[in-house]
Amino acid sequence: MKRPTLTRGRLLPAGLVLAFAAVTALLVIEESDGVSLYRHAYLVPVLAATLLRGATGGTAAAGTAVLLLGPVVLPEIERSGLTPGALEGLVTLGIVGLVGTLGGALATRVRRMRARYETILATQRALAAAGPLELALARLRAVLAARLAVSDVGFVVRDGDRLVVSGGASVAPGSIAAEVLATGTPVFVPDAAGGPRPRRVFVTPLLAGGTAIGALAVERVGELGADERTALEGLGAYIGLALENARLTSRQRRFAEELEAKVASATRRLEELDRAKSSFVAIASHELRTPLTALQGFSELLVARRLPHEEVTRLAGIMRGEARRLGRMVNDLLDLSRIERGLPPTLRRAPVAVEAVIAGVADVFRRGNATHPIIVGYEAGLPHVDAAADALERILTNLVSNAMKYSPPGHLVRIRARAAARGGAVEIEVEDQGEGISQSELARIFEPYYRAPEAEGSARGTGIGLAVVKSLVEAHGGWIRVESARGIGTRALFSLPSVS
Amino acid sequence: MWSIEEPRRPPERSLFADTPIGLLSALAAAALTTLVAVRVGALPEAAMRVVGVATAHGALLATALAWAGAGARAGLMAVGLLAVAAAAASLHPAGALVYAGVPLWLIRGARAGDLGALGLARPVPWAAVSIGVAIGGFLGGHLLVSAARTFGVQLRLDALDVVLVAAAYDVGANVPAAETFFRGALFNRAQRRWSRSVALAMSTAAYGVRYLLDPLLPKSVELVVGAVFYLTLLSAANCWLFWRSGSLLPGAAAALVFFGAYRLLGPR
Numbered sequence: 001m002k003r004p005t006l007t008r009g010r011l012l013p014a015g016l017v018l019a020f021a022a023v024t025a026l027l028v029i030e031e032s033d034g035v036s037l038y039r040h041a042y043l044v045p046v047l048a049a050t051l052l053r054g055a056t057g058g059t060a061a062a063g064t065a066v067l068l069l070g071p072v073v074l075p076e077i078e079r080s081g082l083t084p085g086a087l088e089g090l091v092t093l094g095i096v097g098l099v100g101t102l103g104g105a106l107a108t109r110v111r112r113m114r115a116r117y118e119t120i121l122a123t124q125r126a127l128a129a130a131g132p133l134e135l136a137l138a139r140l141r142a143v144l145a146a147r148l149a150v151s152d153v154g155f156v157v158r159d160g161d162r163l164v165v166s167g168g169a170s171v172a173p174g175s176i177a178a179e180v181l182a183t184g185t186p187v188f189v190p191d192a193a194g195g196p197r198p199r200r201v202f203v204t205p206l207l208a209g210g211t212a213i214g215a216l217a218v219e220r221v222g223e224l225g226a227d228e229r230t231a232l233e234g235l236g237a238y239i240g241l242a243l244e245n246a247r248l249t250s251r252q253r254r255f256a257e258e259l260e261a262k263v264a265s266a267t268r269r270l271e272e273l274d275r276a277k278s279s280f281v282a283i284a285s286h287e288l289r290t291p292l293t294a295l296q297g298f299s300e301l302l303v304a305r306r307l308p309h310e311e312v313t314r315l316a317g318i319m320r321g322e323a324r325r326l327g328r329m330v331n332d333l334l335d336l337s338r339i340e341r342g343l344p345p346t347l348r349r350a351p352v353a354v355e356a357v358i359a360g361v362a363d364v365f366r367r368g369n370a371t372h373p374i375i376v377g378y379e380a381g382l383p384h385v386d387a388a389a390d391a392l393e394r395i396l397t398n399l400v401s402n403a404m405k406y407s408p409p410g411h412l413v414r415i416r417a418r419a420a421a422r423g424g425a426v427e428i429e430v431e432d433q434g435e436g437i438s439q440s441e442l443a444r445i446f447e448p449y450y451r452a453p454e455a456e457g458s459a460r461g462t463g464i465g466l467a468v469v470k471s472l473v474e475a476h477g478g479w480i481r482v483e484s485a486r487g488i489g490t491r492a493l494f495s496l497p498s499v500s
Numbered sequence: 501m502w503s504i505e506e507p508r509r510p511p512e513r514s515l516f517a518d519t520p521i522g523l524l525s526a527l528a529a530a531a532l533t534t535l536v537a538v539r540v541g542a543l544p545e546a547a548m549r550v551v552g553v554a555t556a557h558g559a560l561l562a563t564a565l566a567w568a569g570a571g572a573r574a575g576l577m578a579v580g581l582l583a584v585a586a587a588a589a590s591l592h593p594a595g596a597l598v599y600a601g602v603p604l605w606l607i608r609g610a611r612a613g614d615l616g617a618l619g620l621a622r623p624v625p626w627a628a629v630s631i632g633v634a635i636g637g638f639l640g641g642h643l644l645v646s647a648a649r650t651f652g653v654q655l656r657l658d659a660l661d662v663v664l665v666a667a668a669y670d671v672g673a674n675v676p677a678a679e680t681f682f683r684g685a686l687f688n689r690a691q692r693r694w695s696r697s698v699a700l701a702m703s704t705a706a707y708g709v710r711y712l713l714d715p716l717l718p719k720s721v722e723l724v725v726g727a728v729f730y731l732t733l734l735s736a737a738n739c740w741l742f743w744r745s746g747s748l749l750p751g752a753a754a755a756l757v758f759f760g761a762y763r764l765l766g767p768r
Contacts, residue, residue, distance in 0.1 A: 067638075071645045071646040071649050071650070074646070074649075075649040078650050078651075154503070154504050156504060168501045168504035168505040171504055171505075172505050172507050173507065174507035175503060175504055175508060176504075176508050177503055179508065189508070190691070190693055190694065191512075191692035191693075193502060194692075195746075196619065196621065196747075197746040198691055199502070201502065217503040217504055219502060222743075223695065223696045223743075225695060226695070
């Protein structure tokens with residue numbers, strides 16, 4: 001900010017001096033007694049000063065004109081009394097004085113009103129641009145420093161728990177800004193620095209909803225009158241509201257963006273789900289038809305031909321296996337239907353010996369499909385679990401089936417059971433030596449219909465098995481988690497409450 | 501920014517803090533004693549003039565220096581210099597040259613950096629000083645023209661020795677004492693407590709009172725009104741110059757030029 005100097009804008013004062021000198025010279029040359037019409041020419045420089053410099057210029061010019069005209073008019077009164085000519089001169093003195101003072105006051109008033117309006121517009125523009133609060137305040141500070149013609153201007157604004165300061169490093173305890181923030185009332189200090197010229201300081205609250213959300217600090221080397229302070233109070237209230245509006249708008253914008261992102265994500269999920277369901281229908285139809293075809297074919301063979309007893313036994317065994325597989329699929333579908341309706345699976349819980357169920361499941365797989373060796377291990381003295389035996393069997397069957405589907409033939413599948421370290425539960429794990437599952441896929445494997453992209457081409461499945469397993473485990477009050485490492489294998493670990 | 505980063509300073513002390521009450525009382529006592537002595541014929545009339553100059557201007561100057569924190573010795577020094585100058589001037593017109601001692605002593609103090617609080621510090625604001633000269637010239641010229649046209653007063657060009665003695669008094673006593681106190685001290689202090697307008701009104705009123713009480717001012721109504729008019733304008737202009745420039749010199753220049761013109765006025 002430039003410091004005001006006495007000689008800035010020399011053109012106007014020089015012009016005024018010349019005009020006053022010219023009019024005075026005309027009056028002197030004419031040697032009039034104040035009646036000369038030239039006296040009215042004083043109105044020209046007075047009006048110019050009034051319009052261009054407001055109250056100060058108008059009053060100074062009017063005073064000068066009165067001073068210059070006085071020695072012309074007053075001696076006439078001294079000599080001849082209040083003659084018509086002297087009276088005319090006095091009227092001219094009065095008119096010139098009034099034009100200068102009243103016109104100047106009006107011009108200043110209009111100029112101030114306009115300046116206030118322009119300041120509010122500039123403030124609005126500075127705050128309308130997007131960006132963080134710090135940037136908005138820096139822009140506003142630059143605008144106000146230029147418009148208010150002050151030595152320095154600064155802001156302190158509350159932003160949640162922190163104070164954003166523009167025009168200083170931090171708010172000092174005991175400072176005027178801190179006082180205004182605490183009390184919400186403006187403070188004026190006539191001289192802050194004690195320098196050669198007084199440094200006026202005015203700090204006014206930024207009000208929003210009747211509370212101080214910050215403070216506007218203005219410092220000027222020179223006068224900062226009551227009228228200007230009142231205007232600054234109004235500006236503080238306006239900036240407070242504008243900041244609050246900007247804050248609300250920003251929050252609304254952020255909320256809308258978040259909502260938009262959530263809707264887009266939900267739409268994507270729904271589309272995925274829709275695709276998965278379509279895929280599921282196709283896969284499930286195929287999966288259901290395979291055992292049905294086997295049952296239909298073998299049963300027709302048994303009806304149509306007379307086969308040796310051993311062959312009949314073998315075909316009956318195959319038919320029993322296919323019927324069980326069909327039964328499991330139907331059970332899974334029924335459970336999935338309950339899950340989607342928000343209902344827990346139906347359980348008939350009783351004390352169950354985990355070892356027996358594990359052995360039974362392992363036997364079924366060993367007999368039915370000997371592509372993978374299955375090793376079973378139990379901890380000695382394993383407690384019974386409080387579970388539905390058929391549900392436990394389905395859990396294990398699903399996990400072992402997955403382990404065998406997603407690991408190459410010949411690789412080991414291990415089933416182990418142990419009492420939980422903290423007691424009250426039995427932990428059972430099914431481990432394979434397959435390719436493993438990527439970490440990104442692990443998070444989604446319990447979603448209904450979800451199948452890992454790499455699994456879709458390599459193994460059969462409907463994508464509902466693990467969702468059903470999870471709901472069954474959780475319906476027992478247990479938990480399940482899957483750990484996997486690429487190229488090493490996958491381990492599914494779940495717990496069921498033991499019988500106390 | 502001060503208002504954000506600095507703790508608020510304690511409020512300013514009273515307007516009249518640091519006034520050298522003891523010295524002022526002593527000066528008043530000296531003036532009263534001299535007055536009584538002159539009235540009873542124990543001392544000549546000239547003694548009253550010497551003591552009057554030393555006590556009146558000394559009181560203003562000493563108070564201004566005390567308010568500026570220059571110390572009690574500076575006040576005593578100012579009174580002493582004024583007394584010596586007034587005595588010398590009363591003995592012989594050429595003795596008025598001794599009045600130069602006061603401004604020279606002030607310049608020395610300003611150069612030493614002791615009088616910054618009174619607006620006497622470097623750099624000299626030459627632009628403001630020239631505006632002060634113009635204002636003083638305008639008011640002085642106006643005074644001469646008005647007085648000549650209204651009262652038929654003529655320029656006193658035939659008694660230049662009297663004019664020069666009066667001018668020396670203005671340079672060494674009248675203007676330095678008035679400007680240091682009414683602008684450098686009173687206006688300066690007041691503008692740091694209240695608005696510029698209040699400070700200007702206070703300083704101008706006190707300035708007017710000082711000259712109305714001056715025994716050297718002619719007591720006719722026309723001249724008193726004229727004095728109030730011009731001194732009010734001069735004081736207002738000097739306050740404005742001090743406020744804009746932060747220096748005492750522009751106002752002092754205006755006052756010197758104005759009083760120079762005033763001294764040229766002769767009897768009708």
